[in-house]
Amino acid sequence: MMGTIAQFLQATIAVGAVIAGALAIILGVKDRTKKISCLRIYAQTISLGVIFFGLFTGPFGLTQYPPIGNAPRDTLIGTTVFGAPFPDGLSVPTMACYYPSGRTMTCVLWQIQAYIFPFWSAGKGWGVNYVSSGLERLAIAFGLLIVMSVILGRFFCGWICPFGFYMDLITRVRKVLKVRHRNLSEGLNDGLRQLRYLVIAAVLLLSFIFGAEAIVGTQLVSGTEYKGFVYQYFSAPFCQVCPMRPLCVLVEGALGYMNLQYVFSQATGLFYEIGYYVTSLNVAVLILVTVGAFALRRFWCRICPLGGLIAVFNRFVPFKWASVIRLDKEEEKCTKCGICKRVCPPQVTEVYEGKGGDVTASGCILCFRCIEMCPYEDCLKINVAGKTVFGSRNWLETIK
Amino acid sequence: MTSKDETGMKYLPEIPQKEIDEIRSSIKATSMKVTSENIERMKKSAPNRPEAMTYFDGIADFFGQREREIRAAKEEGKKVIGYMCMFAPIEFILAADAIPVRVHSGWYDTSKIGDRIVPVEVCPVIRSTIGAKMVGLSPYLELSDAIISTLTCDGMTKLCEILSDQKPVWTMCPPRVKDSPQSMNFWREELKAVKQKIEDLTGNKITEKKLRSAIELLQRATKAFRRLQDLRKDSPVIMGRDAMLVNQTSAWDDVKRWTQKTEELCDELEKRVQQKTWACPPDTPRVMVTGTPMVWPDNWKLPNLIEEADPQGILVADELCSSDRLLYDPVGVDEWTMDDMFNAVAERYLLTSTCPCFTSKDGNKDRINWLLDKLKEFRVNGVIYYVVRGCMLYAMEYTRIKRILDHRNVPIYYLDTEYTREDVGQMKTRVEAFLEMLKAGAEG
Numbered sequence: 001m002m003g004t005i006a007q008f009l010q011a012t013i014a015v016g017a018v019i020a021g022a023l024a025i026i027l028g029v030k031d032r033t034k035k036i037s038c039l040r041i042y043a044q045t046i047s048l049g050v051i052f053f054g055l056f057t058g059p060f061g062l063t064q065y066p067p068i069g070n071a072p073r074d075t076l077i078g079t080t081v082f083g084a085p086f087p088d089g090l091s092v093p094t095m096a097c098y099y100p101s102g103r104t105m106t107c108v109l110w111q112i113q114a115y116i117f118p119f120w121s122a123g124k125g126w127g128v129n130y131v132s133s134g135l136e137r138l139a140i141a142f143g144l145l146i147v148m149s150v151i152l153g154r155f156f157c158g159w160i161c162p163f164g165f166y167m168d169l170i171t172r173v174r175k176v177l178k179v180r181h182r183n184l185s186e187g188l189n190d191g192l193r194q195l196r197y198l199v200i201a202a203v204l205l206l207s208f209i210f211g212a213e214a215i216v217g218t219q220l221v222s223g224t225e226y227k228g229f230v231y232q233y234f235s236a237p238f239c240q241v242c243p244m245r246p247l248c249v250l251v252e253g254a255l256g257y258m259n260l261q262y263v264f265s266q267a268t269g270l271f272y273e274i275g276y277y278v279t280s281l282n283v284a285v286l287i288l289v290t291v292g293a294f295a296l297r298r299f300w301c302r303i304c305p306l307g308g309l310i311a312v313f314n315r316f317v318p319f320k321w322a323s324v325i326r327l328d329k330e331e332e333k334c335t336k337c338g339i340c341k342r343v344c345p346p347q348v349t350e351v352y353e354g355k356g357g358d359v360t361a362s363g364c365i366l367c368f369r370c371i372e373m374c375p376y377e378d379c380l381k382i383n384v385a386g387k388t389v390f391g392s393r394n395w396l397e398t399i400k
Numbered sequence: 401m402t403s404k405d406e407t408g409m410k411y412l413p414e415i416p417q418k419e420i421d422e423i424r425s426s427i428k429a430t431s432m433k434v435t436s437e438n439i440e441r442m443k444k445s446a447p448n449r450p451e452a453m454t455y456f457d458g459i460a461d462f463f464g465q466r467e468r469e470i471r472a473a474k475e476e477g478k479k480v481i482g483y484m485c486m487f488a489p490i491e492f493i494l495a496a497d498a499i500p501v502r503v504h505s506g507w508y509d510t511s512k513i514g515d516r517i518v519p520v521e522v523c524p525v526i527r528s529t530i531g532a533k534m535v536g537l538s539p540y541l542e543l544s545d546a547i548i549s550t551l552t553c554d555g556m557t558k559l560c561e562i563l564s565d566q567k568p569v570w571t572m573c574p575p576r577v578k579d580s581p582q583s584m585n586f587w588r589e590e591l592k593a594v595k596q597k598i599e600d601l602t603g604n605k606i607t608e609k610k611l612r613s614a615i616e617l618l619q620r621a622t623k624a625f626r627r628l629q630d631l632r633k634d635s636p637v638i639m640g641r642d643a644m645l646v647n648q649t650s651a652w653d654d655v656k657r658w659t660q661k662t663e664e665l666c667d668e669l670e671k672r673v674q675q676k677t678w679a680c681p682p683d684t685p686r687v688m689v690t691g692t693p694m695v696w697p698d699n700w701k702l703p704n705l706i707e708e709a710d711p712q713g714i715l716v717a718d719e720l721c722s723s724d725r726l727l728y729d730p731v732g733v734d735e736w737t738m739d740d741m742f743n744a745v746a747e748r749y750l751l752t753s754t755c756p757c758f759t760s761k762d763g764n765k766d767r768i769n770w771l772l773d774k775l776k777e778f779r780v781n782g783v784i785y786y787v788v789r790g791c792m793l794y795a796m797e798y799t800r801i802k803r804i805l806d807h808r809n810v811p812i813y814y815l816d817t818e819y820t821r822e823d824v825g826q827m828k829t830r831v832e833a834f835l836e837m838l839k840a841g842a843e844g
Contacts, residue, residue, distance in 0.1 A: 033732075175735055175737075178608075178737055179737070180735070180737040180738070180739035180740060181735065181737075181740075185581075186581065331769060332769045332772045332773040332776070333769075333773050334769060335729060335751075335752045335754075335766060335769070335770065336578070336579065336751050336752070336765075336766050337729055337732070337747065337748060337751050337752045338579075338747040338751040339732040339734075339744075339747070342732075342734060342740075342743060342744065342747065343732070343734040353579075369734075373732050373734065375729070375730050375732055394626060396619060396620075396622055396623035396626060396730055397623065397627075399616070399619055399620065399623060
C-alpha cells in the first residue's frame with residue numbers, strides 16, 4: 001500500500017516537473033520565432049526519457065537475455081499497465097526500437113511485422129509467453145495505430161520520435177558549424193514520399209510470405225518454419241534496414257547499457273557481419289541517413305514508412321474526416337511570402353500552395369515551424385478537435 | 401566602344417544649361433511651396449495632430465535636412481543607390497554600407513518636361529521622373545551613384561533606358577509569374593547579379609554579419625511600420641495622410657532614425673487611444689485606396705481631397721507601393737547562413753509583391769487577398785480605385801476587383817486622373833459624392 005502511494009507521488013512529481021518545464025519555456029522564451037522550437041526540443045527530450053525509461057529504473061523482472069547487458073531488458077508500459085494483451089509493450093508509431101535495452105514502448109512497425117510472422121500462434125516467441133494469438137495482437141497493434149494516428153497524427157514525428165530528435169540534433173550541429181542546408185527538388189521529394197507507401201507494401205508482403213506457414217499452412221520460402229533460419233534472422237524484415245536499430249544499440253553499447261561484445265558475437269555470414277542486433281545493412285543506412293540529415297533537414301522523415309503509416313490513417317479518407325490535429329490556413333491573410341515553405345524541415349509545399357482551410361499534408365510532421373515563422377496574425381493556425389489552439393503571430397513584436 | 405553621344409543613341413536631348421537652371425529653380429520653388437502647403441493642410445484638418453509628426457514634416461522636405469545629410473555622407477565616400485520600384489533589395493544596399501533612396505517622382509510640373517521625350521499617353525510617374533532627370537530637380541536622383549530599376553511595367557522598362565543616358569542603371573527583371581520554381585531561380589540570379597554590382601560599386605563585400613545586421617535593422621523598421629498600421633485599425637487616432645507621409649518617408653530617410661521616430665509616434669498614438677482622443681469623429685467613413693502609387697509632394701491631391709471633403713472621409717488603409725506595402729512584409733530568416741538570408745531576401749521582394757505586373761492562372765490573387773484582408777481588418781466602408789492615365793496594368797485589373805468587391809457589397813469607385821492640378825475641382829465633386837454615399841450607407 002505504502003509502495004503504491006509512494007509510486008503515485010513520484011509519478012505526480014515527475015508529471016508536475018515536466019509541465020513546469022513546459023510552462024517555463026512558454027513564459028520564459030520571449031522570442032516568438034524560437035518559442036515553439038524550444039518547446040519541441042524539450043518535448044523530444046522528455047519523450048526520449050520516457051521511451052528509454054527502463055534505463056533509469058531498476059530491473060523489472062524481465063531480464064530475458066543476460067548476455068545483452070546489465071541494464072533491464074524492458075520496462076514495458078504495456079505489460080505493467082494493460083497486462084497480457086500487450087506482451088511487447090504499448091505500440092507507438094514512433095521509432096521506439098524493440099531491440100535495445102530499457103525501452104518502455106515498442107515501435108508499431110516492428111509489432112506488425114512480428115505478429116504477422118513468426119509469432120502467429122500463442123505460446124511461441126522470444127522467451128515471451130504470448131497468451132493471445134498473433135491475429136489478436138495484430139488487431140491490437142493496428143487498433144492502437146489507427147487511434148493514435150487519428151488523434152495525434154504525425155505529431156509523433158515532430159515532437160516524440162527519438163530518431164526525429166536525432167536528426168534535429170544534427171541540424172543544430174550544422175547550424176553551429178554555419179553550414180547551409182540543401183533542398184531536394186520538389187519532384188524528388190514527392191517521389192520519396194510516394195516511395196514510403198511502396199516500402200510499407202513491401203514490408204507487409206515480405207512478412208506475409210515469411211509467415212505463410214502459420215497463415216496459409218504452407219511455406220512459400222524455405223527456412224521460414226518455427227526456429228528456422230528466416231525465423232531466426234528475418235522475423236522483422238524492415239528492422240534489418242532501419243537506421244534506428246543500429247543507432248540505439250551502438251549508443252547503448254557505448255554507454256554500457258548493452259554488452260557490445262555479445263552483440264558483435266552474434267555475427268553470421270555476410271549480411272550479419274556486425275551482429276544480430278546490428279546488420280551491416282543497418283549501419284550502411286544509418287551512415288547514409290546521418291550524412292543525408294546533415295545536408296537536408298529531416299531527411300529520413302521523407303521516406304519513413306512509419307510516418308507513411310500514420311499518414312495513411314490520418315490524411316486519407318475516411319480517417320481524414322476524423323483527424324484531430326489540423327493545420328488551418330486563412331487564405332486572405334496569406335501574402336504568399338514563401339516563409340512557410342522555406343522553413344519547413346521536410347519541405348512540405350502544401351501549406352504554401354494550399355488555398356486555405358485544412359492544409360495538413362501527408363508529408364507534414366506537425367513541427368509547427370511554419371506557424372512560428374509566419375509573420376501574419378492568425379494566417380496559419382493549429383486546430384485541435386475544431387478549436388484553434390494557437391495561430392501565427394506577428395513575431396516582429398518580440399524582436400529586440 | 402563609341403559613346404552614346406557619338407552614335408546618337410541618347411534619348412535625352414541637349415538642353416542649354418541656362419534653360420535647365422531656369423526651369424529647375426521655378427519647379428523647385430513650386431515644389432517647396434506645395435510641400436509646405438500640403439503640410440499646412442494636413443495640420444489644418446487635424447487640429448490635434450501628433451507632435452511626433454513634426455520630424456516627418458522635416459524629412460518630407462526634399463530640399464532640406466535629408467538632402468544635406470546624404471550630400472555630406474557622399475562627401476565622406478559613401479555611395480548612394482537609388483531605386484525605382486520597391487523590388488530593390490534594400491538589405492543588400494545597407495549591408496554594403498550604401499544609402500538607399502527611392503527616386504521615382506511625384507512632381508506634376510516635371511511630367512510636362514518629360515512630354516518632350518515620350519508621348520503623353522505614357523504613365524505620368526514615368527514622364528515626371530524623366531522630366532526630373534532632365535532638369536536635375538530631384539536631389540536623391542541626382543545624388544545617386546547608380547539606379548536599380550525593376551522592369552515591372554512597360555514604362556519602367558523604357559525609363560531605365562532613358563535614365564541610362566546619364567546614370568549607371570542596373571536592371572532587375574522580375575518574372576511575370578511569381579510562384580513557379582523556374583521563376584524563383586531566375587529571380588535569385590537577378591538578385592545575385594545586383595548584389596555583385598552593389599559590392600563592386602561600393603567596394604564593400606556583403607558579409608554574413610553585415611547582411612544579418614541589415615536584415616535585423618529592417619525587421620525593426622517593419623516592426624514599427626506594422627505597429628503604426630495596427631493603430632489605424634480601430635477608431636482613427638491618426639489621419640490617413642499623416643500615416644501615408646510617415647510610410648513614404650521611410651523610402652529615403654535613415655532607416656534607424658526613421659524606426660525610432662515611428663516608434664515615438666506610435667507611443668504618442670497609443671496614449672491617445674487610451675485617452676480616446678480621436679483624429680476625427682469615429683464614425684467618419686473609412687476609405688481604402690488602391691492602385692497607382694501616390695508620390696510626395698505633388699501627387700497628394702486624392703488624400704487631401706478625401707480628408708478635407710465634406711463629408712469628411714478618412715484613409716485607413718491602402719494598397720499602394722508608395723505607402724502601406726513598403727515595409728509591411730518582413731524578411732523571415734530560418735537559419736542565419738548567407739544562403740538562407742539571400743533566399744529570404746529574394747523571396748520577400750518577389751513573392752510578397754501585389755504589383756499588377758504579375759499574373760497567374762488565378763489572376764493576381766495576392767492583391768485580391770490583400771484587399772479582402774484589409775477590408776476586414778481596417779473595417780473599410782468603401783474603396784477608391786485610383787489610376788493615373790497610362791497605367792495600363794492597374795486599369796486593366798479594375799474590372800475583376802470591382803466584381804469581387806461587388807460580390808461582398810463593398811462600394812468601389814474608379815477614379816482616374818493625371819499629373820495635373822486642373823482636375824481637382826471635378827475630382828472633389830466625385831470624391832464627395834462617393835463619401836456622401838458611404839456616409840448614407842453607414843447610417844442607413
